[in-house]
Amino acid sequence: MATEMALVKPISKFSTSSPIFSNSRYGKFTTVRMSSTSQSTAKAAAKGGKKAAKTAIKETLLTPRFYTTDFDEMEALFNTEINKNLNQSEFEALLQEFKTDYNQTHFVRNKEFKEAADKIDGPLRQIFVEFLERSCTAEFSGFLLYKELGRRLKKTNPVVAEIFSLMSRDEARHAGFLNKGLSDFNLALDLGFLTKARKYTFFKPKFIFYATYLSEKIGYWRYITIYRHLKENPEYQCYPIFKYFENWCQDENRHGDFFSALLKAQPQFLNDWKAKLWSRFFCLSVYVTMYLNDCQRTAFYEGIGLDTKEFDMHVIIETNRTTARIFPAVLDVENPEFKRRLDKMVEINEQLLAVGETSDIPLVKNLKRIPLIAALASELLAMYLMPPIESGSVDFAEFEPQLVY
Numbered sequence: 268m269a270t271e272m273a274l275v276k277p278i279s280k281f282s283t284s285s286p287i288f289s290n291s292r293y294g295k296f297t298t299v300r301m302s303s304t305s306q307s308t309a310k311a312a313a314k315g316g317k318k319a320a321k322t323a324i325k326e327t328l329l330t331p332r333f334y335t336t337d338f339d340e341m342e343a344l345f346n347t348e349i350n351k352n353l354n355q356s357e358f359e360a361l362l363q364e365f366k367t368d369y370n371q372t373h374f375v376r377n378k379e380f381k382e383a384a385d386k387i388d389g390p391l392r393q394i395f396v397e398f399l400e401r402s403c404t405a406e407f408s409g410f411l412l413y414k415e416l417g418r419r420l421k422k423t424n425p426v427v428a429e430i431f432s433l434m435s436r437d438e439a440r441h442a443g444f445l446n447k448g449l450s451d452f453n454l455a456l457d458l459g460f461l462t463k464a465r466k467y468t469f470f471k472p473k474f475i476f477y478a479t480y481l482s483e484k485i486g487y488w489r490y491i492t493i494y495r496h497l498k499e500n501p502e503y504q505c506y507p508i509f510k511y512f513e514n515w516c517q518d519e520n521r522h523g524d525f526f527s528a529l530l531k532a533q534p535q536f537l538n539d540w541k542a543k544l545w546s547r548f549f550c551l552s553v554y555v556t557m558y559l560n561d562c563q564r565t566a567f568y569e570g571i572g573l574d575t576k577e578f579d580m581h582v583i584i585e586t587n588r589t590t591a592r593i594f595p596a597v598l599d600v601e602n603p604e605f606k607r608r609l610d611k612m613v614e615i616n617e618q619l620l621a622v623g624e625t626s627d628i629p630l631v632k633n634l635k636r637i638p639l640i641a642a643l644a645s646e647l648l649a650m651y652l653m654p655p656i657e658s659g660s661v662d663f664a665e666f667e668p669q670l671v672y
């Protein structure tokens with residue numbers, strides 16, 4: 268499913284004063300207008316992208332998503348007149364944390380980046396570009412959502428609104444840093460185009476809370492795990508961006524803690540049977556999406572000396588343990604049956620991808636896909652129905668921001 272690329276364009280059309288391009292010595296840049304990469308894009312990029320290769324944007328279930336929500340409902344949720352559970356002093360404390368801006372001077376590049384990128388070649392180069400593109404898109408998606416929430420909540424709850432704006436600052440920084448990483452490979456994502464052209468997935472506020480909490484925490488665990496692994500195995504440190512992950516992931520951790528505080532301020536999203544069902548559903552979709560995505564990109568993880576499945580299971584288990592502190596129910600991911608079913612899904616997904624590669628006519632392809640999709644759905648359902656772990660903090664203990672290592 269790595270065929271979501273839309274449009275490749277020579278960079279010369281764009282202002283060279285853009286920070287994305289400012290530190291490059293190359294004239295043959297290519298602006299990539301969609302994540303994530305495909306073979307054809309990389310080839311076009313390698314040629315300098317003189318002839319723009321146009322294809323339609325293809326969204327798949329596994330593409331990083333852009334979200335939108337019901338902003339009126341959000342406003343009502345954060346109205347202190349309506350919601351008496353809002354602990355404003357807790358949000359004030361969080362706001363001070365975000366204002367401190369621990370990573371203000373962290374994201375500074377050096378000449379190691381370009382030198383390292385020039386040494387990465389062959390299939391690893393291609394997969395590296397894809398990693399940067401997908402990560403940049405995911406970070407940028409957070410930026411857009413938080414920026415809009417910051418804007419829309421300004422009147423109702425200025426403290427919460429400012430935290431959202433400061434989180435969008437962090438995500439813009441992360442996305443920008445990844446995009447500069449792409450410039451080392453003579454590429455740049457056209458983020459303005461992405462903003463307009465991508466489809467936005469609508470989630471009601473409560474689902475935004477579950478989904479973003481999980482994506483921040485899973486992001487934290489991914490970054491810190493890669494960072495620790497490369498610190499112990501420096502021979503795999505082939506590109507300096509990973510050295511920045513230690514402080515970077517603390518941003519994601521703080522973002523997750525903010526969503527945890529938001530959820531606590533909305534106990535109706537945590538304390539009934541529906542909340543338990545939805546919590547399990549979101550855990551399942553986030554974990555499965557990551558596992559299937561990463562298993563399609565094992566070359567990247569192997570390239571930095573990781574075993575993809577081991578890495579993913581570690582991230583899933585740690586994220587699940589963190590999530591159990593706030594969600595009222597989580598999945599029993601440490602039960603061997605969970606991993607067995609994940610691996611089965613990877614096999615089925617590979618068969619599905621193989622159907623797409625055949626030269627059959629679309630009707631035949633679709634007929635071949637039906638039993639495979641049914642098999643995937645039945646694995647998903649079986650995982651969802653595995654006995655869950657009751658979790659969460661009933662008394663909602665005092666929130667204490669803390670670094671997690």
Ligand SMILES: [Fe+2]
Pocket residue numbers: 406409437438441518519
């Ligand atoms: Fe981020």
Ligand SMILES: [Fe+2]
Pocket residue numbers: 409438483486518519522
């Ligand atoms: Fe984040």
